[in-house]
Amino acid sequence: MQTPGPARRVGGRREATRRKLFEAAVTLVSEQGYGATTVDEIAERAGVAKGTVYYNFGGKDELYAALLEWGVTRLADTLRQAVPGPEVEPRQALTEVLRAGVVFIGAHEALARLLMAETWRTNRSWYTTVRQIRTQAIGVITEQLDAMVERGLTRPDLDTSLAGSALFGMVVTVALDWRTLQPERPVEEIHTTLAHVADGLIGSPTPTR
Amino acid sequence: MQTPGPARRVGGRREATRRKLFEAAVTLVSEQGYGATTVDEIAERAGVAKGTVYYNFGGKDELYAALLEWGVTRLADTLRQAVPGPEVEPRQALTEVLRAGVVFIGAHEALARLLMAETWRTNRSWYTTVRQIRTQAIGVITEQLDAMVERGLTRPDLDTSLAGSALFGMVVTVALDWRTLQPERPVEEIHTTLAHVADGLIGSPTPTR
DNA sequence: GAATTTGTACTGACTGGTCAGTTCAAAAAT
DNA sequence: ATTTTTGAACTGACCAGTCAGTACAAATTC
16 A cells, blocks of 8 residues: 555546446436436446445545635636736627636536525535535636726626625526527527626716616 | 414425525525535524425425525515516616625525525526526516617617626626625615616717617 | 214325445556 | 556435324304
8 A cells, every 4th residue: 555656547447437427427417417317327337336436435525625726716817817817808708718617518518507506505414615615616607706896897886796695596597498498509699698798887887877 | 263363374384495595595505505415403593393395395405495495586576676677777677686686695694695606506406596597687687678779779789688688697796796705785785776877887888870 | 962974184004126335356547 | 567447336314205193173964
């Protein structure tokens, strides 16, 4: 037990197996729910023996927790990478981030469904993890809003944190409604409508009423 | 003696039992999820024998489907009732509807959590029902947006249906984040931020031509 | 007006199937 | 040589659904 060395190669066999399991689980759980999805199903869909699940993760719960963490981290990373440099004006930057959100959900529909379903169950063991990383994702949006407030591009009394959460919820809801009800529509149309709503927010630095 | 007493036909024993079961189920399921909640638990919390569940509903699935329908219908009704008469300008009317949404969620937190978590599971038997009534709720918002477009209060090319879905998602997300993370804040603050975002949308009748 | 029937609502012990988790020897990959 | 995966059999807890029986009130009969 002196040599740990499992993480030698990036993309080793073990890593590949884990990813296969994640991908299998994410689809099945998003369709059926966690409780209704059996370990046997997941293993079969991943083309892997049941024992492998227990070798790689401790059990069903651990697999699921790891999956959630993997998923939400990917979302947060994607959003972070979508933030353009400081040369781009904040209004445009926010639009880019929202677009990245829509695109991500379009490409990882099952994962998005699952995250939405899991965010609101406050007393599952993995709840804290999901919540934390979700906060990171929202944080990316909030930062853009803060930058806007700073430059007087929107009303100065805006609760950017709450507004960030609002925009996040908006993106996810719209994107999933799109995938569910009219998947044939091009992403661009979805994003345009979203931008209209967001633009509205930005376009009113008037402390009316 | 035309039944003035407590034993009036309508609102009889059966109805009371059903409501007790709904109330028990909504809490349990919102906390643990559908799969993790057992019929025994629900019956116990409702102070009723297990058999009663099967007598009143066909089984677990049917109880749950009925619960969802009951819940979403109440939400849609509440929103509909919040629409003021035609003498109120559409901008104000929309604000009222959004406020009603926030208040409803504040008062029926468990139900809201459950609706959010369960709406995205496309191949459960109850999916279609939930979707339909959810569409009704969103429809109330969309109608206000339509009225605004009609009167030139917002950009004429707005996809009101999609924007309605966006606002709906926004309301639910913000309201639940509020209940979860800072429940001590007064409703008014939440609603104000929400109104800012929505006002932004309305306040930009951008002439795109 | 007492006895009997009918219908509705509910009860809770019981059952049969399901599934997470275990085990382990052997094979394959690194 | 070590790590990782396989495959299949096994166990035991758990739980959805069942069903014979209770309770009781209203209607019906005598």
